[in-house]
Amino acid sequence: MTLDGETLLKTAANRAEELPGAGLEHPFGHDWEVFKVRGKVFMLMTEVPGRPVVILKSEPAEAEALREQYENVTPGYHMNKKHWITLEGGNAIGEKLVRELVTESYRLVVGGLPKSQRPVDPHTYGRRS
Template sequence: MSAAGDRLQDTARKAALALPDVSHSRPFTPQLDVYKVAGKVFLIVTDDPDEQIITVKCEPEHARAHMHAHASITPGRYLDKRHWITLGPGTGITKRLITDAVEDSYDLVAAQLPRRDRPRPR
């Protein structure tokens, strides 16, 4: 079953907040929730009712595969199009896919941190 926009966003928020050492803020606009690990962004959730999307970091080869498999996954909105993808509601966008995308993004960002700044293993 596919996730509608509000469920997509809620699923992403819950997945992010379940991870260790995550902070949340709205530094850019009241309609953008930004989730970080050790000060580095790994998830952006858009609250605009006309554009219910999330954006996550993704390995380039996985990004291409996701975009090929799902019409509602596109290159990252307003970010590096090679390393970020945007997920919108649509066919095949499930809670599991959303949760996996958020967790994978977190892991990618955490792995790039200096050892002293990395969160404890989950």
Template sequence: MKKETLDVYCRKQLGCTHDYQVDWECDRYHVGGKMFAMIGSDSKGKDILTLKCDPARADELREIYEGIIPGYHMNKTHWNSIYFDADIPEGLWERLIAHSHELVVQKLPKKVKLELQNIE
């Protein structure tokens, strides 16, 4: 997968804001002030996409796909990192980004959720 493609899809998520974290050398994507995705690299400089994930689904994905690992520098229960060269179906990338976004939106305060509904 290409960084540009992932960046575009992350930015398409409802209410997405983006910043670049200089200290981590990564692009971060937020909704309601909470991060749902991060594009960066591991300690060896290998490109990764890190996403929030339901814990049961996170474990299942790690078992099925070699290129999906526990979240790099994140909570290993709730985050997965996916190597750009992972052998996963193209549509799965988009579904996992949407899943991460939705998990974060579900935890936002009611007021923020209402503001997001007004964006639609």
């Protein structure tokens, strides 16, 4: 299934809103939706010249593999290119993949928080047994 830009944003936002402790802010104006957990960014959404995009944290090796596999996955827009990826709507990017990547970004950020501030266990949350 192919996701257009608006469906990409809606899918990512819906998943982010389901995550424990996640919240939406607009620190850069109305054009940027920034999702944070305990004050740390795990997802950004905006339009890059007219194209809706979702920017997510990713393990460097996973980010590289995703960029090689999907033409709609590029280095993180205005972020560290090694640790962040940008998703655009289009071929091969489906809702399931978007939901998984949002969850993984959240888990990576939660894993960097002090244990006392973690809303979930990042090693087990969202993983299938």
